[in-house]
Every structure is written in structure tokens, then in C-alpha cells.
Amino acid sequence: MVPLLFANHRFDIVAPAALYWPAKEALLVADLHLEKASFYARQGQMLPPYDSQATLAELAGLVRETGATTIFCLGDNYHDGDGEARLEKEAAKQLIAMTTALKWIWITGNHDRDVAGLWGGAVLDEWTGEGLALRHEANADSQLPEISGHYHPKIRVPVRGRHVSRRCFVKGRQHLIMPAFGALTGGMAADHPAIEACVGGPAEAIIGLKEKPVSFPLSFQDRETESIDQKQLALPLAGSGN
Secondary structure, eight states, rough: OEEEEEEEEEEEETTTEEEGGGGGTTEEEEEOOOOHHHHHHHHTOOOTHHHHHHHHHHHHHHHHHHOOOOEEEEEEOOOSSTHHHHOOOOHHHHHHHHHHEEEEEOOOOOOOOOOHHHHHHHHEEEEEEETTEEOSSSOTSSSEEEEOOOOOOEEEEETTTTEEEEEEEOOOOSEOOOOOOOOOOEEEEEOOHHHHHHSSSSEEEEEEEETTEEEETHHHOOOOOOTTTTTOOOOOOSSSOO
């Protein structure tokens, strides 16, 4: 686990796109985009139809690894408004098993504003507690330090003459934006103006490598990173699409 401190709370980066909150025994993930492949299949674009199973299997593995008792899903849990009802049969079984065993909180997102907890779990527009707000989309004027998703941040890091793209966390003084967790989710450059407008002020992109977080100022342009080797950056790539 790789420690990440935010708003006087200790979190641990436990996967390229997941945080464990020891004080709450909770896992935080964002942008699962379940049933994205079936959504595109309806449009005539065929993708491997196992994205929901793969996403939920990875999440279940993190539950076993951390011993988490609570799951916070920070919006865009399904790729579209019909995705919840369309959830593939085996994926639904996986999800029911977890929502039955754990305290599960769905936070609504712009892709799934009408999520109803059909397969278990409680549904909220946002969660506040412990001096934090958990929501889907960052609010530049938030009165509380907040953790959110929505933007799928990623960063391209120059390593030994080539660029490697990785999902990352974006951390500012009051805002922590999580990368997308879903198997088929893509990403937005961490220094994109839309992200900058939400976070404001100095911010950094953070990747968890082995036992420590590695951070990069978001204004960097092709800065050398000689302290990082290719083996350290051998994390799963984010998928394609949004």
C-alpha cells in the first residue's frame, strides 16, 4: 500500500485507481462505467463483453486484500441510464455478493443520475463526513475538502526516451480527483484546463509506485524523470474511450 495524505486523513493507494481509507475500513473507487461494452454494442461497435465482470472482479480482489467493510463508488457507476437494469447476469451475481456482504454506497454521476441500487447498496447524491465530501464531480467552491471522480485523469511520463501513459490522482489543497476504475475507461490529461478549473492553484499528479507515491507538478512539460525506471511504471494501462 502506498500512503497518500489529504485533508489530514491518511489514505492508501492500493491499485492504479483505488484508495483505501483505513479509518473507515473503506475502499474508494470512481467511474466504474459498468456495461460500457453492451452500450457500444447497441450502437453497432462491438467490444469484448466482459468489462463489468472484469471491473467487479478487480474490486472484489481489493476487498480481500484490504479487508474493507465499506465501498464508496463515486459516480458514473454505469455507463448509461439503462446500464443498471442491463447488467450482465454473472456480473449481477458478483455485485449482489458484494453489496450483501459490505456496506455499499453508490454516489450518482452524470452518466447514471437515476441509479437505484437495483443490485443492492444505498444511493446518495454525495456523502459528507469526517470533514470530507465525497461526490462525483469536483466543485471548485466546495466548503469541505472533497474527493471526486468524473475526469478520469491520466499523465504521460517521459521515461528513457519514450512516454508512458498512466492513470493518476490529481491533488490540490481542497480537491482530490480519482482516476477511473472501470475496465474500459479512458482518460483526460491531468493538466487539462477543465481539471485545473476545478482544482485551482498548485496541484500535482500522483502515481503510486511500490511503497511510495510519486508526484509531478501539473505544469511540467517533458521533464526528465531519471529517478523512475520502466519496471516501476509497469502498472496496468487505462483503457480506451470515456
